[in-house]
Amino acid sequence: MADLITLREYKNFAGLTGESENAKINVIIPAISQAVKTYCGTSFVDYYSSAKTEYYDINDQYTNAIILDESPIVSVTSVSERKKQSDSYTTLITGNSDSSGKYEYMVDEVADTIFRTTETGDKMFPQGRKAIKVVYTSGYASTPQDLKLACFDLTKYYLKDERKANSSISGAQIQNPVSTSLRENIGFPDHIKRILDFYKIHK
Numbered sequence: 355m356a357d358l359i360t361l362r363e364y365k366n367f368a369g370l371t372g373e374s375e376n377a378k379i380n381v382i383i384p385a386i387s388q389a390v391k392t393y394c395g396t397s398f399v400d401y402y403s404s405a406k407t408e409y410y411d412i413n414d415q416y417t418n419a420i421i422l423d424e425s426p427i428v429s430v431t432s433v434s435e436r437k438k439q440s441d442s443y444t445t446l447i448t449g450n451s452d453s454s455g456k457y458e459y460m461v462d463e464v465a466d467t468i469f470r471t472t473e474t475g476d477k478m479f480p481q482g483r484k485a486i487k488v489v490y491t492s493g494y495a496s497t498p499q500d501l502k503l504a505c506f507d508l509t510k511y512y513l514k515d516e517r518k519a520n521s522s523i524s525g526a527q528i529q530n531p532v533s534t535s536l537r538e539n540i541g542f543p544d545h546i547k548r549i550l551d552f553y554k555i556h557k
Contacts, residue, residue, distance in 0.1 A: 355400045358387040358497045359505045367506045379513060386508045390501070393542070395555035396425045398501070402493040405431055409484040418470045418478050424492035425466045425555055431489040433459045433468055437480040443487050446470075466492075466555075504549040511543060 361379055365371070391397050400406075401424055410420050434443035446458035458477070460469045468488065470479045479486055497505070542550065 410486040
């Protein structure tokens with residue numbers, strides 16, 4: 355999966371010209387990229403030009419909407435359903451692809467949600483394991499600038515061992531509080547976590 359920043363981008367940001375820390379930075383960047391993706395609940399750049407396929411279990415007979423895992427939606431290639439596991443998937447029709455005006459699902463790009471519907475009203479998805487199959491693209495062509503800044507700061511945070519509560523330089527002790535006042539803290543400094551929370555998906 356793609357990293358959210360590159361070695362060159364970080365070095366330009368940090369004003370680094372030498373190569374002595376390249377190996378360490380190259381270890382940190384994939385790790386913080388994955389940490390940010392995990393915390394925010396989306397991959398950002400992984401599925402912008404390469405489609406993702408997701409399957410959804412439908413556990414009750416009153417489900418007419420599914421929320422996609424990735425955000426934001428770029429385009430939905432196909433939505434398919436099956437009534438039982440032994441059946442083949444049937445591809446549903448969207449309003450933009452059928453000249454008759456018939457459609458069987460709608461996409462809400464703001465809510466990253468697909469609704470099962472008809473020309474006259476809502477319809478329910480069939481129940482079952484992997485009852486729904488969705489192929490779609492999502493995310494960003496490149497990492498948003500504010501998110502890059504958070505990744506730069508997070509890389510520096512680990513590169514300079516700012517996660518350690520105490521450090522020493524030439525015998526002097528430096529107090530470096532690493533706790534955060536924010537709720538549900540997972541160890542990110544406050545100023546980084548505030549940016550990540552703009553992108554965090556809540557389901």
